Every structure is written in structure tokens, then in C-alpha cells.
Amino acid sequence: MTDITTTTLDLGPQTRIVARLAAAVRDDQLADGTPCPDYAVHHMLGHLTHLSAAFRDAARKDLGPTTDTPPTSATPDIGPDWRTELPRVLDELAEAWRDPAAWTGMTRAGGVDLPGAIAGAVATDELVIHGWDLARATGQAYTPDPAALRASYDFLLAAAEQGDRGGGIFGPVVPVPEGAPLLDRAIGLSGRDPKQGPPTGA
Numbered sequence: 001m002t003d004i005t006t007t008t009l010d011l012g013p014q015t016r017i018v019a020r021l022a023a024a025v026r027d028d029q030l031a032d033g034t035p036c037p038d039y040a041v042h043h044m045l046g047h048l049t050h051l052s053a054a055f056r057d058a059a060r061k062d063l064g065p066t067t068d069t070p071p072t073s074a075t076p077d078i079g080p081d082w083r084t085e086l087p088r089v090l091d092e093l094a095e096a097w098r099d100p101a102a103w104t105g106m107t108r109a110g111g112v113d114l115p116g117a118i119a120g121a122v123a124t125d126e127l128v129i130h131g132w133d134l135a136r137a138t139g140q141a142y143t144p145d146p147a148a149l150r151a152s153y154d155f156l157l158a159a160a161e162q163g164d165r166g167g168g169i170f171g172p173v174v175p176v177p178e179g180a181p182l183l184d185r186a187i188g189l190s191g192r193d194p195k196q197g198p199p200t201g202a
Helices: 012-023 041-060 082-096 116-138 146-161 182-189
Strands: 106-109 112-115
Touching: 012 041, 012 082, 012 116, 012 146, 041 082, 041 106, 041 116, 106 116, 112 116, 116 146, 116 182, 146 182
Parallel strands: none
Antiparallel strands: 106 112
16 A cells, blocks of 8 residues: 655755746647646646645645635636746745645645645645646646656555545546556546647637
8 A cells, every 4th residue: 555645845846847837838828728628728827826825825834715715616717917926836835845844733725634744745746747737738848856756646546546536636547557657657547648639629
């Protein structure tokens, strides 16, 4: 049985990768579809902005509206200043999780109370998987931070072994050969087909 928790991890390398992907998104791509059927690119960027703020505050144990709101309460979207807001909150997210205290005790995210180490694992997984979503939707190459990818894979594997699909957040596991690259195996565990091409519509 895979351990669902993770040790302290620097999220900075992965947040910088996501920020670079977002910076390369063209305005004419914002309405394009993504591997998440209900999300266009602008929704995915909004989701990344909101989750970064939520998990930043979860790391700080600064509980309130950002940590109490379930992710399914409304369809996320970007604001007019998203090109400056998203990289800023990504940097703040990474900095908040550099504090070892963030990984200890209890916190809250998405309206759910959970151990800090689990919240850190969830944040890592969100950055890795949605980085892939954004890259695939916008035709960009994607190589996630190796440490973040390993943490994401371990988290998703443990969730699959325990039958915990995140309350329906994850789709059914897509079978991927054991010899496939680790990213493909993580994507399959998240309920996505790693062979899926860029979506053609929202």
C-alpha cells in the first residue's frame, strides 16, 4: 500500500513551470477546450489562480473564504489582471510551503479539514496535473519538476489503491502500461488519457 502522505517538498520549481506555461497562453486560446470537459482554458487558468490562493492560505493556516469554499461551488474564471495575479499567487504558494510548519498539524482546503502533509500533497498534485492540462490545451511541451511529479504519482496511486477518488473529482483510472513514462502513469491515475490530443472546443 502506497503512503498517501509526502515529505516536505519545494513547490517552487513546479510553480515556475506552471507560470511559464500560463505566460505563453495567447489571448485567442482562452476559449479553447481543455482535457477537463467543463473547463475552457480561461477556466483552467482561473482554477489555478484560485487553488494557488487556497493552498497558500492552507499552508499558512490562514483559514477563511479561500480555504472554506468547495472547488465545485462555482466554475472558476480569470479576472482582468490574471497575467499578473496568477504568477504572483503561484510564487506565494511556493513560499508558504517552504515553511516546515505548513506540513504539520491540521489545516483546511476546499472546505475539508485535513493534515498539512496531505494538503501539501494535494497542492503538488494539482500543480502537476493541471500543468499537463494547460500544456495539452495550448499545444505546449510539458516536463514537470521531477520531485513534484513523483509526489503527485505517489499521491494518486495511494488514492487509487484506497478507492478514494476525491469525492468524484478524479475520473476513472485510465490504464497505462507499467513501462510508460511516470508522467503518463500519473495522468492515467488522474482519470485522463495521456494520449489525448489538444481538445477542439470548450
